[in-house]
Amino acid sequence: MTKRTNRISRRVLIALATSLAFAAPAVLAHGETHEKINQATKVISTEEHPFGKEGDAKRVDRTIHIDMSDFMRFGPSDITIRQGETIKFVVANKGKLMHEMVIGTREGLKQHGEMMRKYPGMEHDEPFMAHVGSGKKEEMTWQFTQAGEFYFACLLPGHFEAGMVGKITVIKG
Missing domain, CATH: 1.20.5 (Single alpha-helices involved in coiled-coils or other helix-helix interfaces)
Known part of the structure; x- marks a missing residue:
């Protein structure tokens, strides 16, 4: 040049x-x-599940912060909610591993966990799931339309089995 x-x-x-x-x-x-x-x-999904439906972020009754850790625990791991309440969950991953919070029935979570073990690369995105990278936060809004006992868990292979599960008690409003 x-x-x-x-x-x-x-x-x-x-x-x-x-x-x-x-x-x-x-x-x-x-x-x-x-x-x-x-x-x-x-557009908010109107699909009803046994544990509720997607909530409207503009009509949140309260916010609950959930922490996830590499000790395979949620904090808090026991939550009480009134039937009909719309909850904004702010889910924070305090660990170095990927974690998720999936709301469902105990049986539904077990079945979904089995499917994830068979197909570890499976991608999905539902309003009752938050996939959270290390050091990140995600939000999900859910309305609990039915009273009963429900759960939330990390369904990444091995996490649920290690105890990464919490309980949601929905009491009649």
Whole structure:
């Protein structure tokens, strides 16, 4: 390369870097706008399960914080809720391993855990599940429409069996 070509290349690189520096915030802001629109227009599932249905994030009765750890425990692991309450769960992974919180009946959780052992790469996304990476937090909103005893568990292979399960008691409202 000649000195002149080298100078031109350097100028082009500087101009390109400058353009990208100014464009990046606009691109990120554009993504945020789409995220806000998606949250605002999200359709809430009306599918009813024995343990309730997806809750409306705009109509939360209370928030419950759940911690998960590599000791294969939830904190708290025993929760009492009134029938009809809509709960926002803020699920925080305090460990280094991936964890999840899945709400269901004891039998349903056992069956789902078996399926995950057979198909460990299985991907799923339901409103009663929160998959949380190390050091991260996720939220899920759930309305408990039926009274009874329900559970939440981490169904990643070996976690449920190690005791990573909690109980939800829903009392008549």
